[in-house]
Amino acid sequence: MDDFTWRVGGPQGGGIETAATLFARAVGKGGWWVATKREYHSNIMGRHSYLDVRLSRKPVEAFRERVEMLVALDGETLARHLDQVRPGGALLYDPKVLDLTVHKLPMLDHRVADALSERFGKLDPSLKDLLQAYVEAGVQPLPYPFEEVADRIGAELGVPSLQARRTLNTIAVAASLHFLGFPLEPLLEALALQFRGKVLELNQEVAKAVYREEVPKLPFQLHLNGYEPGRVYLTGAQAAALGKLAGGLRFQTYYPISPATDESTYLEAHTAFQGADVAVVQTEDEIAAVTMAVGAALTGAKAATATSGPGFSLMAEGMGFAGMIEAPLVVTLYQRGGPSTGLPTRTEQGDLMFALRGGHGEYPRLVLASGDILDAFLDAQKALAWAWRYQTVVVHLVDKFLASMAQSLPKEALRVLQLDGERRLAPRQEGFGPYERYAPSEDGISPFIPIGTPGGFYWMTSDEHDLVGHITEDIPLREYQMEKRMQKLKTAQEEILLEDQYTLYRDGEVLVLGWGTVKGTLLEALDHLPGVGYLHLRLLWPFPKIAHLLEGKRLVTVEHNYSGQLADLVQQETLKRVHHRVVKYNGRPFTLDEVVEALKKVLAKEAPERLVLRKGV
Amino acid sequence: MLELKLADYKAEKQPDWCPGCGDYGILSALQMALFELKKDPSQTAVFSGIGCSAKTPHYLNLYGVHTLHGRVLPTAQGAKLANPHLTVVAVGGDGDGLGIGAGHFVAAGRRNVDMLYILYDNEVYGLTKGQAGPTLGFGEKTKSLPKPNPQGRINPLLLAFASGYTWIARGYAYDVKGLKELIKEGLEHKGLAFLHVLQPCPTYNDLHTKEWFAPRLYKLQDEGYDPYVPEGLPPEELDRKMAQFQEKAAEWGERIPIGVFWKAEVPTFEERLKAYLPRYPEVYPALGQREPLDLEGLLKEFAL
Numbered sequence: 014m015d016d017f018t019w020r021v022g023g024p025q026g027g028g029i030e031t032a033a034t035l036f037a038r039a040v041g042k043g044g045w046w047v048a049t050k051r052e053y054h055s056n057i058m059g060r061h062s063y064l065d066v067r068l069s070r071k072p073v074e075a076f077r078e079r080v081e082m083l084v085a086l087d088g089e090t091l092a093r094h095l096d097q098v099r100p101g102g103a104l105l106y107d108p109k110v111l112d113l114t115v116h117k118l119p120m121l122d123h124r125v126a127d128a129l130s131e132r133f134g135k136l137d138p139s140l141k142d143l144l145q146a147y148v149e150a151g152v153q154p155l156p157y158p159f160e161e162v163a164d165r166i167g168a169e170l171g172v173p174s175l176q177a178r179r180t181l182n183t184i185a186v187a188a189s190l191h192f193l194g195f196p197l198e199p200l201l202e203a204l205a206l207q208f209r210g211k212v213l214e215l216n217q218e219v220a221k222a223v224y225r226e227e228v229p230k231l232p233f234q235l236h237l238n239g240y241e242p243g244r245v246y247l248t249g250a251q252a253a254a255l256g257k258l259a260g261g262l263r264f265q266t267y268y269p270i271s272p273a274t275d276e277s278t279y280l281e282a283h284t285a286f287q288g289a290d291v292a293v294v295q296t297e298d299e300i301a302a303v304t305m306a307v308g309a310a311l312t313g314a315k316a317a318t319a320t321s322g323p324g325f326s327l328m329a330e331g332m333g334f335a336g337m338i339e340a341p342l343v344v345t346l347y348q349r350g351g352p353s354t355g356l357p358t359r360t361e362q363g364d365l366m367f368a369l370r371g372g373h374g375e376y377p378r379l380v381l382a383s384g385d386i387l388d389a390f391l392d393a394q395k396a397l398a399w400a401w402r403y404q405t406v407v408v409h410l411v412d413k414f415l416a417s418m419a420q421s422l423p424k425e426a427l428r429v430l431q432l433d434g435e436r437r438l439a440p441r442q443e444g445f446g447p448y449e450r451y452a453p454s455e456d457g458i459s460p461f462i463p464i465g466t467p468g469g470f471y472w473m474t475s476d477e478h479d480l481v482g483h484i485t486e487d488i489p490l491r492e493y494q495m496e497k498r499m500q501k502l503k504t505a506q507e508e509i510l511l512e513d514q515y516t517l518y519r520d521g522e523v524l525v526l527g528w529g530t531v532k533g534t535l536l537e538a539l540d541h542l543p544g545v546g547y548l549h550l551r552l553l554w555p556f557p558k559i560a561h562l563l564e565g566k567r568l569v570t571v572e573h574n575y576s577g578q579l580a581d582l583v584q585q586e587t588l589k590r591v592h593h594r595v596v597k598y599n600g601r602p603f604t605l606d607e608v609v610e611a612l613k614k615v616l617a618k619e620a621p622e623r624l625v626l627r628k629g630v
Numbered sequence: 631m632l633e634l635k636l637a638d639y640k641a642e643k644q645p646d647w648c649p650g651c652g653d654y655g656i657l658s659a660l661q662m663a664l665f666e667l668k669k670d671p672s673q674t675a676v677f678s679g680i681g682c683s684a685k686t687p688h689y690l691n692l693y694g695v696h697t698l699h700g701r702v703l704p705t706a707q708g709a710k711l712a713n714p715h716l717t718v719v720a721v722g723g724d725g726d727g728l729g730i731g732a733g734h735f736v737a738a739g740r741r742n743v744d745m746l747y748i749l750y751d752n753e754v755y756g757l758t759k760g761q762a763g764p765t766l767g768f769g770e771k772t773k774s775l776p777k778p779n780p781q782g783r784i785n786p787l788l789l790a791f792a793s794g795y796t797w798i799a800r801g802y803a804y805d806v807k808g809l810k811e812l813i814k815e816g817l818e819h820k821g822l823a824f825l826h827v828l829q830p831c832p833t834y835n836d837l838h839t840k841e842w843f844a845p846r847l848y849k850l851q852d853e854g855y856d857p858y859v860p861e862g863l864p865p866e867e868l869d870r871k872m873a874q875f876q877e878k879a880a881e882w883g884e885r886i887p888i889g890v891f892w893k894a895e896v897p898t899f900e901e902r903l904k905a906y907l908p909r910y911p912e913v914y915p916a917l918g919q920r921e922p923l924d925l926e927g928l929l930k931e932f933a934l
C-alpha cells in the first residue's frame with residue numbers, strides 16, 4: 014500500500030497522543046515518511062480526541078478525508094467516526110463497548126446523537142447498530158478486547174492488572190501493526206525512543222505478547238519501506254521553538270494560551286543546551302509579555318513572544334510601541350478559531366488582516382506565514398533576523414494545525430541560516446553625551462544602540478520624537494520620523510529575497526493562491542489537478558509584487574477563514590480580481606480530498622464565486 | 631567613566647510641569663541620588679509609563695524610556711532581566727501604576743526583580759486633566775470632579791506588601807533631601823523596591839495640598855520604627871513586624887508616616903532564574919549568542 018492513514022480516537026488524557034507518536038515512530042523506523050495531525054477539545058480529560066498518522070513513500074504533510082484503519086479506544090469514537098473509514102478499511106475496537114447506546118455516551122454532542130437516532134430510525138441506537146453500518150460500508154471489523162488482553166498479558170508476565178492496563182496504548186498500536194502484518198522490530202525500537210528502564214521492558218514484553226497471538230490477516234498489509242537514518246519527527250511548535258534558538262533568541266515571554274504555549278515550554282525545558290540559554294518569563298498577561306520582550310530587546314537581546322488570537326489582541330498597543338521606538342520584536346502568532354475565545358483548540362487563518370493592520374496608527378511591520386514544519390523552523394530564524402535588520406515588529410503567523418501537527422523530515426533540512434544584517438552603532442570612544450538614535454538614514458534604518466552602550470545615552474518614547482528621542486510635535490520632525498519609519502518597509506521589500514516572499518510552485522491557467530498551512534494540501538492536490546498552478550505567499554507584508562504573475566489567470570484563493578482575507582488582500586494590492594474563494598471555518602484543516610474536489614469544480618467552470626468546505630470530525 | 635557633576639545628570643530638556651508641581655522635587659531627588667551613588671548614566675535606565683510624572687526620564691541624562699500608559703513595570707523588568715548589570719528605575723503616576731497597570735504592579739511584587747519603582751501619587755490623572763486616580767478616597771471631590779469620587783482608594787503600601795515587594799517606603803515630594811535618601815536606599819536594596827511618593831498636584835488636587843500635608847507628615851524612623859526583616863526571622867517576630875507594618879501603612883489622616891516601612895531579604899528573580907537558566911547571570915540575554923547552538927544535541931530527542 015502506498016497511501017495509508019491510521020487513526021486513533023479516544024478520551025483526552027487517556028494517552029492517545031502517546032499511541033499516535035508510538036505508531037508514527039514505529040512505521041518511521043520501518044522507513045515510512047509520516048505526518049500526524051491532532052484534533053482535540055478544549056478540555057483536560059474525557060472529551061473526544063483523535064489523531065491521524067498518514068504514511069507515505071515520500072515526505073508528506075497533507076491529510077486524507079477517510080482512513081484505512083480506525084482504532085476506537087472508546088464507544089464515542091465509533092459514533093463520531095462513522096463514515097470515516099474507507100471501504101475495505103478496518104476498524105479495531107473493544108467489543109465491550111457494543112452494549113452502549115449513543116445517547117448514553119456522556120460526551121457525545123446531542124447534535125451528533127440526534128443525527129444518529131434519525132439515521133438509524135431509533136430513539137437510541139446501540140453501538141451494535143453502528144458497527145453494522147461500518148460493516149455495510151465495507152469496513153472490516155476487528156474486535157479486540159484491549160483491557161482483557163492487557164490483563165491476560167499482565168498475568169502471563171506476572172504484572173498487576175493496574176500496571177498492565179497502563180500499556181493499553183502500546184497494545185492498541187501493537188495490535189494494529191500486527192493485524193497489518195508489519196514486523197515487530199521497528200515497534201520495539203520505537204518503544205525504546207519513548208520509554209526507559211522497567212517501563213520500557215514492560216512495554217516491549219507486552220508488544221511481543223500481542224505479536225505472539227494469532228490474528229486474522231487483513232487483505233492489505235503494511236511492509237517495510239527501507240529505513241534510512243537521519244530523519245527527525247517533530248511538531249510545528251517544536252520546530253518554531255528550535256528555529257528561534259537557531260536564530261539566536263535570548264529572551265522569550267509568554268502567557269499560557271493554546272496552542273502557543275508548547276513553544277515556550279519547550280524553550281524553558283532546553284536551556285541547558287549549548288547556545289540555548291533563553292530567559293523564558295511567564296508573565297501576568299500578554300500586555301506584559303509583549304512589553305517585557307520589548308524591554309529586553311532594548312538592551313540588545315533577541316527577544317520574542319508567542320501567543321494566540323486573544324493574547325495577540327492584547328498585544329496590539331505594545332507592538333505599536335515597538336514600532337514607534339524601533340525596537341526589534343518577534344511575535345509568533347498561533348492562530349486558532351476566533352472570534353473571541355472561539356475554538357481554542359481548532360485551527361483557523363482568521364487573523365491575517367489583524368496581523369497586518371491590528372493596532373492604532375501606522376508603523377512598519379513585517380508579516381510572514383509558515384506553510385509547514387520546516388518552514389516554521391526556517392521562518393522563525395528569518396523573523397528574528399528581519400526584526401533586527403529593520404528594527405521593527407515581525408509577526409510570524411502559524412496556526413493550531415501546524416503547532417500540533419508532527420512530521421518526519423530529513424534532519425539535514427533543518428539548517429541554521431547564517432542571517433545577519435543587523436546594524437549597530439559603534440560606541441563613542443571619546444566624550445559623553447546623547448546619541449542620535451533616530452538619525453537620518455536613507456533606507457530608514459538608523460544604527461541600533463542597546464541600552465548600556467557606553468559613551469552616551471538617549472531617550473525613547475511612545476510619543477513622536479526627535480533625533481535623540483525627546484517628545485516633539487514639531488511638523489517637519491513628525492513628517493521626517495514617520496517617513497523614516499515607513500521607509501523600512503520599502504527597504505525590506507527590496508532586500509528580502511524573492512524566494513522568501515513567495516514561491517510559484519507551478520503555473521497554470523487556473524492559479525491557486527494560498528498562504529500558511531494550506532501549503533502541504535495544495536502541493537499534493539496539484540498531483541491530481543493538471544492545469545492548476547499554485548502560488549504560495551510567504552511574506553504577507555510588505556505585500557510581494559505578484560501582479561505580473563496573475564495576468565490573465567483564473568484566480569482562486571484557498572484559506573481557513575470565513576471571508577477570504579487573502580483574496581481581499583490580493584485584490585487590494587494587485588488590482589486583480591480573485592474569481593473563486595475556497596474557504597473553511599469549521600476549525601478543522603482542509604482535507605486533500607475536499608480541496609481536490611473543489612478545484613476540479615473550478616477547472617470544470619462549475620464553481621460559484623465562494624466555496625465553503627465543511628469536512629471534518 | 632568620566633567624573634560627573636550633579637548638573638551632568640540633568641538633561642537639557644526643560645520640564646513642562648505646572649509651576650509648583652511636586653514632580654520637580656522628585657526629579658531633583660532622583661538626580662541627586664544617582665549622582666551621589668556615582669551611577670554611570672550609560673549603564674542606567676529610567677523607565678516610565680504615561681502621565682505628567684512619566685515625563686521624568688526626558689529630564690535626566692541617561693537611557694530614558696517613556697513607555698505606554700501602565701506598562702512601565704513589565705518593560706523595565708524585561709530590560710533588567712536581559713541585562714542584570716544595568717541600574718533600572720521605573721517611575722509613573724498613581725493612575726499608571728495602580729489603575730491601568732495594577733496587574734503588573736502585583737505581578738512585579740511576585741518576582742522581586744532587582745530595581746526601584748517610584749510611584750508619584752497625586753491622587754488624580756494629571757495629564758488627562760484631573761480625573762479621580764485610584765488613590766483618591768471615596769467621597770472626595772477634587773477640583774475637576776463634577777461629583778464626589780464614587781470609588782474607594784487603594785492603599786499602595788498594603789498592596790505592595792501583599793504582592794511581595796521586599797522594600798517598601800514612602801516619601802514626600804517637597805522633602806527633597808529625605809526623598810533622595812530614600813531613593814538611594816531603594817536603589818541599593820537587593821530586590822524590588824517600592825517608593826510611594828506623596829506628590830501634590832497644585833493644578834488638580836485642591837484637597838491634599840502642600841498645606842494639607844505639612845502638619846500631618848512625620849518620619850517613621852524618628853520614632854524608632856525598624857523596618858528590617860532579616861531572612862529566617864522566627865514566625866512570632868515576623869508576625870510582629872507584619873502587624874507593625876500594617877498599622878503604619880494604614881495610618882492616614884491626622885498623622886501620615888513617611889520613611890522605610892519594610893525591608894526584607896528575599897532571593898531576587900535574577901537568583902531564582904538560575905534554576906531555569908544554569909549560566910545566568912554570567913551569560914545574560916543582552917550579550918547575544920556567544921556559542922553556536924548545539925542543534926545536533928537538541929535534535930536527538932526527535933530522532934527517528
Ligand SMILES: Cc1ncc(C[n+]2csc(CCOP(=O)(O)OP(=O)(O)O)c2C)c(N)n1
Pocket residue numbers: 680681682683684699722723724725726727750752754755756757758763
Ligand atoms: C491606554 C491608554 N489609555 C488612556 C490614556 C490616556 N492617559 C494619559 S495619562 C493618563 C493618566 C495619568 O495619570 P497618572 O498615571 O496618575 O499620572 P499623572 O499625570 O497624574 O502624573 C491617561 C489616562 C493613555 N495614554 N493610554
Ligand code: SF4
Pocket residue numbers: 646647648650651652653682683752756757830831832833834
Ligand atoms: S497637572 Fe498636576 S501633576 Fe501634572 S504637571 Fe500639573 S501640577 Fe504636576
Ligand SMILES: [Mg+2]
Pocket residue numbers: 681723724725750751752753754755756763
Ligand atoms: Mg496621578
